[in-house]
Amino acid sequence: MIEGRRIWLTGASSGIGAHMAKELLQRGARLALTARTLGPLVALSERFPGQVLLVPGDLTDHLQVREIGMTIAQSWGALDTVIMSAGTCEYVDVSQFDARVIERSVCTNLLASSYCIESALPLLRAGRTPHLVGVVSAVTASPQRRAQAFGAAKSGLRYLLESLRVDLADEGIDVTLVSPGFVDTSRAENPELSIQGRWPASKAAAYICQQLQKRPREVVFPTRLLKLLNLLATLPKRVQVALAKRLSRRQGETSL
Ligand SMILES: NC(=O)c1ccc[n+]([C@@H]2O[C@H](COP(=O)([O-])OP(=O)(O)OC[C@H]3O[C@@H](n4cnc5c(N)ncnc54)[C@H](OP(=O)(O)O)[C@@H]3O)[C@@H](O)[C@H]2O)c1
Structure with missing residues (x-):
């Protein structure tokens, strides 16, 4: 039941998060929306009056995330669900390896999520049937070309959430990981990155929202890709590397 949660x-300003926001608002949820770009959040609050709490900010800034938590606490006193969809994807050029790319990815995809969790947990503890959701990536199933920064950060987030699930089970807080494969979003507009089987963001968002109601440990899609990556992960490392090279050459680029 999403209504009233x-x-x-x-x-929430673009891609999967923006589509999830529309989907959840249409189903009657109350949403606290975060991103740095205010415009799309305001547009949603105007389209769904009374359902939206605007909490914009930069999630890589620990203090800003604490303030967001305080604003939600003052307005609602509790949270029933937290969906951490914010993230960025930067590819690594190994011929000119730049550690700052890794740093930026870890900062946005991993550390920022940990700030959100710090702010969210006290509110979830006061919520109804609490649910913590983090968007990771299918890339963590096996090593992919140029995905070192994104994959390292999302693997860290995966471990953080999976180990939190163990501790939070005692408190009745469910934890779900969302692992998209290929989804058409703003960051994937380059026609060279066109990949067969890529889902539109609206389809991905609808699927995630529908699946989350069942509170699975993980939501994975597109399933065909995931089956392939899981199979890859069972193969010897030298075979994995050879196949990952072929896969990314055929697809032009990894976009997990
Ligand atoms: N698209 C895919 O194929 C794919 C595959 C695997 C995993 N994912 C994951 O799915 C999630 C959504 O991806 P997407 O493709 O929909 O990406 P997107 O269209 O680029 O949207 C990313 C969202 O994160 C927000 N964000 C980024 N940095 C932020 C920061 N420092 N503070 C606050 N908000 C920030 C952006 O808002 P502002 O820029 O306005 O701040 C935007 O709303 C991400 O976690 C991504 O890693 C996507």
Whole structure:
């Protein structure tokens, strides 16, 4: 039941997060929306009056995330669901390896999520049937070309959430990971990155929202790709590397 749930959704200004916001608002949820770009959040609050709490900010800034948590606490007193969809994807050029790319990815995809979790947990503890959701990536199933920064950060986030699930089970807080494969979003507009089987963001968002109601440990899609990556992960490392090279050459680029 989504109607009336108090949900904090990050990454709500574009891509999967923006589509999830529309989907959840249409189903009657109350949403606290975060992103740095205010315009799309305001547009949603105007389209769904009374359902939206605007909590914009830069999630890589620990203090800003604490303030967002305080604003939600003052307005609602609790949260029923937190969906951390904010994230960035930067590819690594190994011929000119730049550690700052890794730093930026870890900062946005991992550390920022940990700031959100710090702010969210006390509110979830006061919520109804609390649910913590983090968007990771299918890339963590096996090593992919140029995905070192994104993959390292999302693997860290995966471990953070999976180990939190163990501790939070005692408190009745469910934890779900969302692992997209290929989704058409703003960051994937380059026609060279066109990949067969890529889902539109609206389809991905509808699927995630529908699946989250069942509170699975993980939501994975597109399933065909995931089956392939899981199979890859069972193969010897030298075979994995050879196949990853062929896969990314055929697809032009990895976009997990
Ligand atoms: N698209 C795919 O194929 C794919 C595959 C695997 C995983 N994912 C994951 O799915 C999630 C959504 O991806 P997407 O493709 O929909 O990306 P997107 O269209 O680029 O949207 C990313 C969202 O994150 C927000 N964000 C980024 N940095 C932020 C920061 N420092 N503070 C606050 N908000 C920030 C952006 O808002 P502002 O820029 O306005 O701040 C935006 O709303 C991400 O976690 C991504 O890693 C996507």
